[in-house]
Amino acid sequence: MTSDLPTPDAPLKIGTRGSPLALAQANETRDRLAQAFDLPHEAFTIVVIKTTGDRIIDRPLKEIGGKGLFTREIEEELLSGGIDIAVHSMKDMPVLQPDGLMLDTYLPREDVRDAFISPHHTGIAELASGAVVGTSSLRRRAQLLHRRPDLTVVEFRGNMQTRLKKLEDGVASCTFLAMAGLNRMKMDEVPKTAIAPEDMLPAVAQGAIGIERRADDDRTAQMLAAIHDGPTGQRLAAERAFLATLDGSCETPIAGLAELDGDSLHLRGEVLRPDGSTAHSGHRSGPISDGAAMGSDLAQELLTRAGPGFFDWHSGADKV
Numbered sequence: 001m002t003s004d005l006p007t008p009d010a011p012l013k014i015g016t017r018g019s020p021l022a023l024a025q026a027n028e029t030r031d032r033l034a035q036a037f038d039l040p041h042e043a044f045t046i047v048v049i050k051t052t053g054d055r056i057i058d059r060p061l062k063e064i065g066g067k068g069l070f071t072r073e074i075e076e077e078l079l080s081g082g083i084d085i086a087v088h089s090m091k092d093m094p095v096l097q098p099d100g101l102m103l104d105t106y107l108p109r110e111d112v113r114d115a116f117i118s119p120h121h122t123g124i125a126e127l128a129s130g131a132v133v134g135t136s137s138l139r140r141r142a143q144l145l146h147r148r149p150d151l152t153v154v155e156f157r158g159n160m161q162t163r164l165k166k167l168e169d170g171v172a173s174c175t176f177l178a179m180a181g182l183n184r185m186k187m188d189e190v191p192k193t194a195i196a197p198e199d200m201l202p203a204v205a206q207g208a209i210g211i212e213r214r215a216d217d218d219r220t221a222q223m224l225a226a227i228h229d230g231p232t233g234q235r236l237a238a239e240r241a242f243l244a245t246l247d248g249s250c251e252t253p254i255a256g257l258a259e260l261d262g263d264s265l266h267l268r269g270e271v272l273r274p275d276g277s278t279a280h281s282g283h284r285s286g287p288i289s290d291g292a293a294m295g296s297d298l299a300q301e302l303l304t305r306a307g308p309g310f311f312d313w314h315s316g317a318d319k320v
């Protein structure tokens with residue numbers, strides 16, 4: 001199928017951010033490609049790219065401009081040929097990619113659930129009134145305050161290691177991390193309890209790794225097809241259509257999860273006010289091939305139920 005595979009002299013350049021999780025994801029991508037084509041690891045180079053989001057770690061993400069901050073420099077390298085593929089956590093990716101790029105290869109999805117992390121407790125119910133919770137995720141913050149308005153949420157930025165250090169230092173009683181990241185980094189020693197999606201619906205695409213390429217790069221497209229996971233693609237098609245219709249920005253707390261059962265797909269979605277005061281959730285079931293339509297349909301329902309103004313908070317005065 002593929003005539004000119006990469007070689008140690010002309011390696012395929014894999015672009016990634018430099019966080020331990022990003023590197024683990026890039027390594028997994030290299031391993032899968034090497035195995036699929038029986039190539040040595042030297043046929044791949046991992047190129048670490050520092051993004052604006054990595055550089056500015058002392059301010060909340062929402063202040064410095066949101067999601068594209070972690071991808072812009074990487075996508076520029078891809079477009080200019082500095083790298084051949086870029087490996088991303090799909091939950092950090094906007095629904096639309098720049099012209100000339102394609103993002104439709106997904107590795108098999110990891111555990112989609114959030115984990116409750118605390119040295120002293122095993123779940124939210126155990127937290128005393130007023131307990132301090134650290135998270136930088138607007139979704140987790142809103143979901144938490146929706147259930148427990150008595151808790152205090154403090155901003156917890158930085159990579160997973162930085163956040164765990166803050167927890168150790170006693171800055172908060174607990175934090176939340178994706179099970180997927182903990183599993184991919186084999187951080188078995190972290191005191192964690194997986195939270196059922198019924199109790200905390202995960203972010204759209206949580207646990208999925210996506211691989212981006214230039215749209216006109218046919219050799220790379222053929223190589224990536226060999227490691228693509230179809231079921232993950234079907235689930236993300238529904239979840240990302242849900243997100244696209246909601247026009248989710250980094251500032252809007254949105255959760256969504258699609259699961260497959262035989263030929264059917266079941267999609268759950270939730271939108272919340274950032275302070276947790278109101279939440280709207282719903283679900284759809286249908287044939288897998290209708291996933292994207294179900295995603296936009298569910299989003300329309302939630303938009304209607306939420307009513308005008310629900311998503312306007314970011315431009316108004318009631319920002320929390």
Ligand SMILES: NCc1[nH]cc(CCC(=O)O)c1CC(=O)O
Nearest residue numbers: 089091177178180181206207208
């Ligand atoms: N926004 C940061 C981010 N992006 C992806 C993951 C975890 C891995 C995944 O969900 O695929 C994380 C950290 C976290 O939420 O704990």
